[in-house]
Amino acid sequence: MAFRERAFPTWTRLTTINRRATRRNSDRGRLLQTSTFICGAVGLDTDLSFVYQLFALLVCTLIFARLTIKVRSPDVSVKRQLPKYATAGVPFEYFITVINDGNRVERDLKILDNPKIMPPDLAQFERMKEPGEETRNAYDRWLGFHRFIWLQKLNTGISLKDAEVPDVELLSHAQAIVEATPLRRGHVYFESTTILHPDPFGLNYGATEFDNREHLTVLPKRYPIPRRFEFKGGRHFQPGGINSTWSVGESDEFVSLRDYREGDPIRKIHWASSAKRDKPIVKEFQDEFFVRQALIVDTLGDNPAAFEEVISVAASLLMNIENLDGLMDLYFMSTRPEIITAGRGYAQTSQQMEALATLQLTDRLSSDFVDLLSQHASRMSSCLMVFSGFSKQQETLLATIENRGVQTAVFIVTGESDETTYREDFYVLEAGNIEAGLKAL
């Protein structure tokens, strides 16, 4: 522990120095540096070989290349064009426009976008474990440097590739396409953009930095869900009304005939068809009812990995029911009751997604939350709940909702080796295997 505490600031410095040093060399520059080092070692004994002559040539080339970097600095300005949203784990591309402000054509430039580097703190370092860390050797595990690098990348939140800038003609501009992969949900902050220009041999790069602060919202990772969560016997297919809607109930638009379902009004039965088929058949009209569903997201717990999966499952469900013509209330089980309603003139699903993107783990549940739910239960058609476990608090919540006669669907994200037995109608999803679990629904 003491060693890690001492080593921590060094690692941060080390990675900063390394980042600055490596971006200033091209691949062939690095190759030449390595070759110089080898030639220096092999050619040490000038009686033994002529390799020292090659060494001299390489050293002089490297020094000259470094000296000539400043010969032609570019005269350009840059402008970043980020998309509104990105999704964690899904690569995307964005543009950086390079504008030629000088009186020469700018060729052979490279562009490097710099996100704000966020090193982990010691507490996070001790708490979190790199995926697959157990496969690393004992020394690496003890040192923890790989974990540090992984956490720093994760906190920074985005992985960016260098981009080549097309030739920028006079009085013109060019667009560089940057490939990016968000590594986590939440906000990603960009600090600056660097334009790299090579020396005449293409061994080193000179860097011109532009202050270019911006942020990007990364939405949670989402999984495809093959089925829709529609609840039989709810308000759906029944006349009803809420003042905030323009049209309620069923229209006169006949759609089809279908089998009778429990809850269908008897006046809708098509007697002729029922007689023919010897079972009740109802006429189905264009459904203009809407449902008001609730999605409750569990933010309690101490397992960040499971929490991320809870968020992903919630986001996937949100996207799944997005097209339903109804209202969706998103409840966060946290220290302060939070509800975001989307649909029909309220907020949009994207705002709910943004809220999910920035959701944090909490350690206790607000005492008002159950009361609030019990008040709101009367207007819910159905309720989806995503829990990261099923303890007393979750049980109380479920009971409150079910006692009001609201249809529920409970999703539980469990640890990798969770042996607990849950109620049969719960959807149990194993962390790390969520995608397959959701597909099997």
Add this chain to the structure above:
Amino acid sequence: MSRSNPIKPRYLGGLSALFWGWQCELIWFALPIAIVLEARYYLNRRWALTKTDFYRVADLTAIGLVAMVFFLFLNRQEYHFITTLLAWIPILLFPLVTVLAYSTTPRMSLDVLFYSLRRQREPVQQSWDMDYVYLGTCLLAAGLNKESIYYFPVVVIIFACSLYQLRSPRFTKKTFVICLCAILLAATAFHHGIRNTHLSIKKQTELWIANWISQRTDPLKTRTALGKVGQLKLSDSIAFRIKPSSGKPDFPSLLIEAVYNTSSGTEWEVFDPRFNTVKHKDDFTWGFSDTVSYPHPESKIYLEFDRDRSLIPVPSQLVELNELPATDVSMSTYGALQGIGLIPAPHYRVRYDNEPHLGDEPSPMDLLVPEEHRVALHQVTDGQIPAAQAIPFIQNFFSDFRYTLFQENIEITDDPLGHFLQTSKAGHCEYFASATTLLLRQLGIPSRYVVGYAITEWNDDMKMYIVRKRHAHAWASAYINGRWVPIDTTPQEWLTMEEDQSSVLQPLWDFLGNNQFLFELWFNDQKLEEYENELYGIGFILALILIWRIATSEQVIIEREHTTDSSTWILPGGDSPFFRIEEQLSILGFRRGKGELMAEWLLRIERPELLPMLTSHNRWRFDPQGISIEEKKNLADHVKHWLDSEPIQKT
């Protein structure tokens, strides 16, 4: 310049391989390598190889490297390890480079080369352009010779051409050439500087070393550890082995390495430093006696000569020296043998009889007792002892002496020998040998100080004597009845004491060392010709497998870049002179963007004065009615006028 379309060192790869072959005298390897490397530019077939294929070839290269290291280790007397290994590296890397060159993969991912990266979860991003790595390796390997004057010029040419291919388009050719010339001048001065600095450092260091250190056995002078305080300990490692042909432990117990006859302080020197060449009996055979009958069979001494060793350890009863890898053998007046032009070889043979032969007649110097030791020696002999009783007297005198490797007291600088004889009565073999030699002289018997090895450790499994570095020994040699007879007064327990102090891991090192020695013995006995048929068979089968694999692998035909033949497609209105204006503006750095309309372009580059000409041009190109000859002429005139007035300056 982009990764998708990397620049390849066409011609330069093959050229550097040929240069390497020429410099390292491996041209018959280099020639096919160069042909294979360059042939890919004329072959439009590539093989779609997977990561696993590359892993296999890399593993094969690794096995080749291990085999090469092993081979060089076994033949370390013949080859300089590092330089030879590096000089052969292009042969080792060749399969990997070839596979990459003929595959659809442009660069070598680092996990192919580094086994540790293969276990990494995330895909490895870094990759190398192996063509340039190979080019660099060839240039480096070519430098591993000591004589060529062409090295620097050829390296400069290949290096400059590579840099030219890879130069940045930001700079003009002129800038590039100026920078390159500056580099070449600086590099020439720098490498001369390196060489001269090395030479002067070397000279200075040699001077220091000559002044302070002398670790080799000098045939003319030896410095003893008489009077030194502390533990005197020599290594347990095996110096050499002796195999008597009889298979029995019947070899003489002492091997002479050097003989000295003049004592001064704690040093022994030779009075007559001359070495006389011994006459050859045959190639690699030298005789030392006229004896024609050999009572003992020939024995083999497995001693590896290196650059630091020129003295040949032999028994004093030596009659004939065989298979010694030297051009000449010379012998000192006192019987030490030195090899001239020794080359590394695993062993030599000796024949011996029962009488000592080495060393010529004694001189007055062999009776000289230095002034500083006279008092101490006189106290021991205490009057006249007949020469006939001298040997028993001396042996009796040393009978109550102890052997020790540890000198407890403070350092004796004054008269360490006197202290040994009268006070401590304990010491190591140098004390006993020095004291015995001087006592013999005091009693009127010519004697000399001899250093060499005690042959005592018999390994019954190998039927060989093992001689360790700690078996190095010193004794006296007395001239009795016309022969130089060894007189060893060191108490016999010295060997046991030395053995007791050996490392606990010694059996393990011995086991490893003996097995390595036996393997080398077996390996050196093998003759490649005996396995000729088997090798051809294996080679044939491997070639068949290779052909089969190449033929059945997935192949891709690469498209050659086609140059567009403009004559086949005529642009409507393509003869409009306005295109010359566009061309001129492009040269000036105002290139029209892809799909950008000409009018938009002219406005962007702030040339609205060209718009009227553009109107005529557009009509020339697109008006179904066409434009009149007069209008065409007008446009041409305007264009010409504009071109004449616009200064041509290329950016």
